[in-house]
Amino acid sequence: MSTEPRPSAAGAQWLARMRWGALAIVAASILIATQALDVDLPVAPMWGLVALGAVSNVWLALGKSEHLGAFLILDVALLTGLLYFSGGPTNPFSIIYVVYIAMSAVMLTPRWTWAIAGLSVLSFAALFVFLVPSEHLGLAGHGGGFQAHLYGMLIALVLAVALITYFVSQLSLELRRRERALAEAEERTHRWGKLASIATLAAGAAHELGTPLGTIAVAAKEMERQARKLPGGEGLVDDAELIREELERCRTVLDRMAAAGGEHVGESLSSVSVTELFSEVRGRLDPEQAERWETRSEVETLRAPREALVQMVENVARNGFDACDEGRVSLEVQRRDGGVELRFFDEGHGMDPGTIERATDPFFTTKQSGERMGLGLFLARTLVDSLGGRLEIESATGHGTTISVVLPQNG
Numbered sequence: 001m002s003t004e005p006r007p008s009a010a011g012a013q014w015l016a017r018m019r020w021g022a023l024a025i026v027a028a029s030i031l032i033a034t035q036a037l038d039v040d041l042p043v044a045p046m047w048g049l050v051a052l053g054a055v056s057n058v059w060l061a062l063g064k065s066e067h068l069g070a071f072l073i074l075d076v077a078l079l080t081g082l083l084y085f086s087g088g089p090t091n092p093f094s095i096i097y098v099v100y101i102a103m104s105a106v107m108l109t110p111r112w113t114w115a116i117a118g119l120s121v122l123s124f125a126a127l128f129v130f131l132v133p134s135e136h137l138g139l140a141g142h143g144g145g146f147q148a149h150l151y152g153m154l155i156a157l158v159l160a161v162a163l164i165t166y167f168v169s170q171l172s173l174e175l176r177r178r179e180r181a182l183a184e185a186e187e188r189t190h191r192w193g194k195l196a197s198i199a200t201l202a203a204g205a206a207h208e209l210g211t212p213l214g215t216i217a218v219a220a221k222e223m224e225r226q227a228r229k230l231p232g233g234e235g236l237v238d239d240a241e242l243i244r245e246e247l248e249r250c251r252t253v254l255d256r257m258a259a260a261g262g263e264h265v266g267e268s269l270s271s272v273s274v275t276e277l278f279s280e281v282r283g284r285l286d287p288e289q290a291e292r293w294e295t296r297s298e299v300e301t302l303r304a305p306r307e308a309l310v311q312m313v314e315n316v317a318r319n320g321f322d323a324c325d326e327g328r329v330s331l332e333v334q335r336r337d338g339g340v341e342l343r344f345f346d347e348g349h350g351m352d353p354g355t356i357e358r359a360t361d362p363f364f365t366t367k368q369s370g371e372r373m374g375l376g377l378f379l380a381r382t383l384v385d386s387l388g389g390r391l392e393i394e395s396a397t398g399h400g401t402t403i404s405v406v407l408p409q410n411g
Contacts, residue, residue, distance in 0.1 A: 011068065011107055012060060012061075012063060012068065013061070014107075014170055014171070014174075015060065015068055015071060015072075015103070015107065016057055016060045016061040018103065018163065018166075019053065019056075019057045019060070019071070019075065020057060021163065021166075022053075022075070022096070022099075022163065023050060023053050023054055023057065025159055026050055026053075026082060027050055029093070030043060030046055030047070030050070033086075041085060041086055042085045045081070045085055046082055046085050046086070049078050049081045049082055050082075052078065053074075053075070053078050056071060056074055057071075068107055068108065069104065069108050069112045069115075069116070072100050072103060072104050072108070072116055073115075073116060073119060075100055076097065076100055076116060076119050076120050076123055077123070079093075079094075079096055079097065079100070079123075080123040080124075080126070080127065083127055084127060084130065088127040088128070088130070088131045089124060089127045089128050089131070092155070093159075094124060094127075095160045096159075096160055096163075097120040097123075097124060098160060099160050099163045100116060100120065101113065101116060101117045101120055104116040104117075106171055184385075187385070209250070213247055213250060213251060216243070216247055217244060217247045220240045220243040220244045220247065221240070221244065223236065223239075223240045223243075224236075224237055224240035224241060224244070227240060268305065269303055269304060269305060270303075270304075270305070270306050271301045271302075271303060272301060272302045272303075272304055272306050272309055273300065273301055274297045274299060274300060274301060274302060274333055275297075275300075277302070277309065277310060277313060278295045278297075278331075280310055281310060281313050281314050281317060282295075284310075284314050285314070285317065285318070285321075289317075289318075289321045289329075292321070292326075292327070292328050292329060293317060293328075293329055293330070293331070294328055294329070294330040294331070295330070295331050295332075295333075296330075296331075296332050296333075297332070297333035297334070298333065298334050298335065299333055299334070299335060299340055302333075302340055302407065302409070303407075303409050304387060304407060305383070308383050309383070311379070312379065312380045312383050312384075312405075313331065313342065315375075315376030315377070315379060315380055316344050316376060316377065316380050316403055316405070317329055317331065317344065318376060319346075319376045319377060319403075320344055320345075320346030320348065320401070320403075321346070322348075323346050323348025323349060323350075323400075323401060324346050324347050324348035324349070324400075327346065327347025327348060327400075328346075328347055329344070329345070329346045329347075330344070330345045330346075331343070331344050332345075336406055337406060338408070338409070339389065339406055339407050339408040339409050340406070340407050340409055341404055341405065341406045341407075342404075342405040342406075342407070343402065343403075343404050343405075344401075344402065344403040344404075344405070345400065345401070345402045345403075346400055346401050347400045348400055348401060349397065349398060350395045350396050350397045350398050350399050350400055350401055351393070351395040351396075351397065351401055352397050355395075356393050356395055359377050359393055360377045360378050360380075360381040360391065360393075361378060362375060362378040363375065363378075364378075377391075377403075380403075380405065384405055384406075384407065387407055387408065388408050389405065389406050389407040389408055390405075390406050391403065391404070391405050391406075392404040392406075
């Protein structure tokens with residue numbers, strides 16, 4: 001027989017909950033049969049089997065064993081013992097064998113499932129050989145005992161269906177949670193892949209274009225110098241100045257791409273003063289923007305990669321200033337959900353749903369070509385994902401935009 005796979009903690013907890021439910025049903029059935037229905041049952045050995053099941057379940061719930069198959073085999077044995085003392089194969093609760101087979105099919109390997117199925121069949125067959133008749137469970141004709149047996153079959157069927165439905169539904173929920181976690185992990189990997197591609201592209205472009213751009217800049221400067229000596233050369237001077245401006249613009253774009261693509265990847269966590277964060281970002285903004293930037297905080301420090309955090313705050317702030325020519329842009333830092341929320345708000349023109357959906361895509365921008373690279377929110381989202389946080393955008397056309405960045409603060 002193949003070795004049983006190592007179970008997850010969630011699987012062990014599911015099985016423990018199912019077993020507690022089954023034990024509760026068995027205990028309730030014994031009490032109802034003996035106290036309410038006055039059925040003569042050997043309660044001492046039956047309560048002993050229930051106690052054994054409870055002790056084993058405490059062991060399982062505490063994580064003392066990794067072999068879930070062993071517990072299901074024990075459950076089959078306990079069920080067989082309980083049936084033996086309460087009517088054998090005529091007891092309608094024998095359908096519970098199916099529950100254990102279904103659970104093993106979901107949680108264990110096929111060989112374990114076939115083993116438990118075979119054990120269940122053999123155990124049920126053994127009850128025919130070692131039969132202890134019970135007139136209360138309907139062995140004698142079609143009188144009141146038989147009617148009680150029919151009612152018992154109905155109750156047993158309902159309980160079996162309820163147990164299987166609960167187990168499968170819980171399994172389905174866990175599978176959906178794992179699928180969401182896998183999708184989020186794949187998205188993070190995809191974003192980091194894009195980030196690495198940007199860094200590679202920027203480094204390659206800077207290397208390949210650096211020398212030609214430098215040569216053109218020298219030539220443009222010389223052309224400007226010679227044009228100033230020519231009568232009526234003002235037009236050539238303007239052209240040369242334009243060339244130099246555009247060259248500087250190209251260099252700036254390449255520098256931004258290189259910095260954005262890989263400068264802060266792998267930076268370790270540190271304690272960042274919120275006051276220093278506000279001050280440094282304010283110093284990077286244009287003077288006119290710094291005048292319109294409002295900040296407040298109810299926390300003193302943040303746990304995050306320092307330079308990456310500063311770059312992220314600057315990018316989101318600039319994104320807000322791009323959206324509003326005269327209105328204010330604010331940042332409020334507050335505690336939220338066991339972490340810290342950085343809440344940005346601008347009084348700009350807002351975004352429609354389509355723009356919100358694409359706002360964190362790399363190189364997406366609503367500005368004219370060359371004004372912005374469209375990497376600010378992409379990099380912010382990538383940093384937030386890497387730290388296990390989340391970035392949320394709330395906006396409506398004509399009503400400004402709120403960007404919420406929630407970062408966990410463990411350690």
